[in-house]
Amino acid sequence: MVNNIVKTVVNNETPVVNLLESPRHSCTFGGAYTATNAVKGLVPILHTGPGCGWTNFFGLVAGSGGGFLGDLGAMQTPSSSLLEKHIVFGGEDKLRDLLNSTNELMNGELFVVIPGCIPTMIGDDIGMVVNEFRAKNNTPIIHVKTSGFNGNSYKGYELFLDAVIDQLLEEPVKVKKGLVNIIGIAPCQHIFWKGDLKELQRTLELIGLEVNPIFGDLKGIESLKKIPEAELNIVVNPWLGKEVADKLETKFGTPFIVQYGLPVGPRETEHFVQDVGKKLGIPREKIDQAIQKEIKEAYQFYNYISNGLYMGLANSYFGVAAESNIAIGLTRFLTNDCGMMPTVVIITDDPPLKNRESIKQRLTEDINSINKPDVIFEIDTYNIEKILQNYPNLIVLGSSMEKYFSADKLSALHLTVSFPAYDRMLLRRTYSGFFGGINLLEDLMGKMSRPF
Amino acid sequence: MSKIRNIAIYGKGGIGKSTTSSNISAALSEEGYKVMQIGCDPKSDSTNTLRGGQFIPTVLDTLRSGKRVETDEFIHDGFNGIKCVEAGGPEPGVGCAGRGIITAIELLKQRNVFEDYSPDVVIYDVLGDVVCGGFAMPIREGIAEQVYTVSSSDFMAIYAANNLFKGILKYANNGGALFSGIIANSVNLPEQQDILNDFSKKTKTTITEFVPRSLTVTRSELRGRTVIEAEPDSEQAGIYRSLARKIITNGHKYVPSPLDVDGLKSWAQSWSDRLLGQGEAPGRINCSLEHGVQIAEEEAVRAR
The missing domain is CATH 3.40.50.1980 (Nitrogenase molybdenum iron protein domain)
Incomplete structure (x- = not known):
């Protein structure tokens, strides 16, 4: 793609952002x-x-x-x-x-x-x-x-x-034991919102919870009215929805936990489910028992794909340009579970300054890789492309706006994982939960063309 | 059709724009000019003294009603055949008056009002300070060619005039109106003249006329008339006639040099120091004002 927009450059370094090229959000x-x-x-x-x-x-x-x-x-x-x-x-x-x-x-x-x-x-x-x-x-x-x-x-x-x-919501309310709300997944801005909410609901139901995803189910206004009855609010986002959860805690006394990034694959999902269970006082063993079958099945699918993964994409350098929630989930999965090497993670959802350090930590700490990714917060598409050019990536996980650029300029494998997604139809597709990682690898490996 | 002279008159709220505009219109009509006065103020009272204190339906009333309204329903004859128009606008506290001015003027153009009525002079009496793009409309896009500002020697009036200069400067290179002079209003004392003279010097502008504060104006307005109509032989009427003649013959227009915020502040400070240095400020104005209020009240009772 040819970029014709000339930007003011100060000291040959930082372009002055007096215009924003192809922003990844609306108002x-x-x-x-x-x-x-x-x-x-x-x-x-x-x-x-x-x-x-x-x-x-x-x-x-x-x-x-x-x-x-x-x-x-x-x-x-x-x-x-x-x-x-x-x-x-x-x-x-x-x-x-x-x-x-x-x-x-x-x-x-x-x-x-x-x-x-x-x-x-x-x-x-x-x-x-x-x-x-x-x-x-x-x-x-x-x-x-x-x-x-x-x-x-x-x-x-x-x-x-x-x-x-x-x-709309009125006090006082009777708390319903085992009912939880999922907060932090914004319809449409989070491109996998339909599939992710369904999968997170299914995952948490495994440990006996009743899950209110608020958006995307058929219950209508009841989903909204049920919000204050929850025993726990689960913010599945390192920043979005935290203030909402705060407000619910102040008004209705509902405690909340924050999951710093989507849980992708068996390892992160297990942690996620255990965290929720711990907060609700569900015994660890009971949870282990409930999710054992899922974990086993998930790893069975890794067996199917493992040869392809280690022969085709072993230790691949990859770069991410996505919303903080998705970026954290995918980066941690591909690094910790698949042995790939993150070079740069560009966060495209403009999180508030106060939340940026925690996002950075989740992307650089407890990461099993010899290299830690650079974490850059950027919302301008032109700048995102400039940044990606500085890294030797074999894989680029970004929006569809990086698609042609990744092929032409970087010769990298590209998969759309963030907003906007003009080259994918996404209905029930999800990368979260025990099987989310499998879905991701399926999509990623499906992008490779093989000589046989 | 000869070219229409389009003149806009700006100034701080309550400084006497409508009084001055209406008296200029009246004086020009006496001289045989076909005059149209357009009030650009949601209060819609610019042309009241040209019509015996009567309000008229406004241009924007046509928009509000949603019905097709003929131009003669919002163009009314005033004193000596002056065509009186009020742009109108929303009720206080609702909608956007600035956009209202733009809409009204565009509506007048769409309806070919200027071609159909072919006035020699159009005077735009524009609300207050140039607070937003809407109120700058008459100085943009070649609607008015010449701009005057009414100002007293009070700092806030001068501040508004300086803001107007900024507006003119902004649009000057883009076919906007240019400045033609300050109409110094309510100026009775030499010190007040000095202040305005100095301000005009600093901003590279000219003063077209000094108009003193006069009870003749109060008396006339309380009867819903201009001075020209109510007291045609008064000294004040003579001053307005002289002002009108200067305006109609003055083709000089230029870009003013507004002071920046700090410049204006330090200029005002220097005058404050100078006046304080002279000791007690002269009290004549206050006395005459108190006296004026008393007379005005008596006039008002008589008018009822």
């Missing part, structure tokens, strides 16, 4: 919109200009392995589609009309008002309009505070859950 609005669509029965109601919904829906859904999302995504989504006169005189009346007409035309378990940036610029009081509607109608309604240049789509995911906690 809070997009994050909240896809999160809403990922819960069945929820009706997203957009209060913004006509283009926001369209671009965000297709940008995020198509970039996350295709398919469709929700019963009311894209063309079906009610939107105020603000025009000039609403900008001049305010858009509150338009939102009022939209809420009323949506109420007449659509059946939904929960209305979710998602404002874009325009209403903030003109000072629309969205909370007031939503409260008015709530007082007059039986349909439950919340509004997500996405408006006003609030951040990226990861933040949008958190803001959606914030709105649910603040405006």
Whole structure:
């Protein structure tokens, strides 16, 4: 790929980022919109200009392995589609009309008002309009505070859950023993969200837990209402969703644990399950017994692939450009379980500064390799390519934006594992859990062309 | 059709823009010019004194109603045939007034108002400070060619004028309007004249006229009239006529040199030091103001 964008370079080193090339995220609005669509029965109601919904829906859904999302995504989504006169005189009346007409035309378990940036610029009081509607109608309604240049789509995911906690969930609640929520996997931004949530649910059910993945199942609003009943919140992400878990702990007293990166393969998954079990007071032996069969089976599959792995990809240098969650999971698996050598891990989800050190630690400590990877936080595609060029990688695990670059410039094997994924259809595919590593190796080895 | 003279008048809120604009319009109409005055302020009261204190439907009302509204529903005849237009805007605290100004002016252009009414002079009376792109609209894209600012010797008025200069400077290379002069308003004392003269020197601008504060203005406005209409033989009317004549004959336009924040601050400080050095500030203005309020109240009662 030829890159025509010229960037200002200071001291021949750091380009001044006054533009961002092909960012790997959208805005809070997009994050909240896809999160809403990922819960069945929820009706997203957009209060913004006509283009926001369209671009965000297709940008995020198509970039996350295709398919469709929700019963009311894209063309079906009610939107105020603000025009000039609403900008001049305010858009509150338009939102009022939209809420009323949506109420007449659509059946939904929960209305979710998602404002874009325009209403903030003109000072629309969205909370007031939503409260008015709530007082007059039986349909439950919340509004997500996405408006006003609030951040990226990861933040949008958190803001959606914030709105649910603040405006929908009620105290007091009775805690249900053995019920856990999974937090930290943002629909669409995490391209394997559908498969990963299913697999993590299945894995934790092995030890007798009831798992609420919140997104992607068929329970609809019940998934949201069940959130405070959980005995434990499991944040499967080194940073995303931690603040949500904090909030749930403050409001409902639910403790939480953080899994620093997706558990990929039998070794990490066993640790993960044991950590959860320990927190819930489930005896270690009981867990060992419950997962024994899975581990055995997983290693059986490694036997099938082991010759190919050690002959074809033994001690391969590999580089990663992915979200922190996926990057940690895949790097640790390929290094610790497959004997490959990580050169560089580029973190592309822009985690907050306070979380970066822990992410770095998970990628460089307790890693069974003679070399530790350089960990670089970068969200600009041009810079990501420049960084990758500095390492002699045989394998590049990145987004589909690195696909042609990896082949043309690096002669490396490329597999799409992060957002955006324009070259894969991802429905139930997962790299997490006991068999996740097998799936990864299957996809990776499938990329090799053999002379026989 | 001869070329229309498009003139924008800016200044801090409450400084006397509408009073000055309306009196200039009235004076020019007496001279035989076809004048159109466009109020660019959501308060929609720029042209009130040209219409006996009456409010008129605004351009943006057409947008609000959603109905097709003919141009003559928002263009109304005022004193001496002056065409009065109010851009209008949202209620206080809602929507975006800046975008409203842009929309209103574009709507006037779309409706061919300037071609159909072919005024000789269009005066844009623009709200307050240049707070955002919307209020800079009349100085952008060649809508007004010449800009005047109304300013007193008060620091905040000068600050607003300096901001206007920054706006002009920004758009000057892109076909925007240029500056033509400061209209010094409510200036009765020599010290006040000195301050404004010095400010104009520092910013490489000119002062078109010194307009003193006068009860004639208060009296006229309380009757919903311009000075030109209400007290045509007064000294103040003469001053407005002189100002109007200067504006219509003044073709000089240029890019001002605004002071930067620190420059403006230190300039103001130097004047503060100088005035303090002269001892007690003259009290005449305050006295006359108190007296003025009393007379104004009496006038108001009489008008009712």
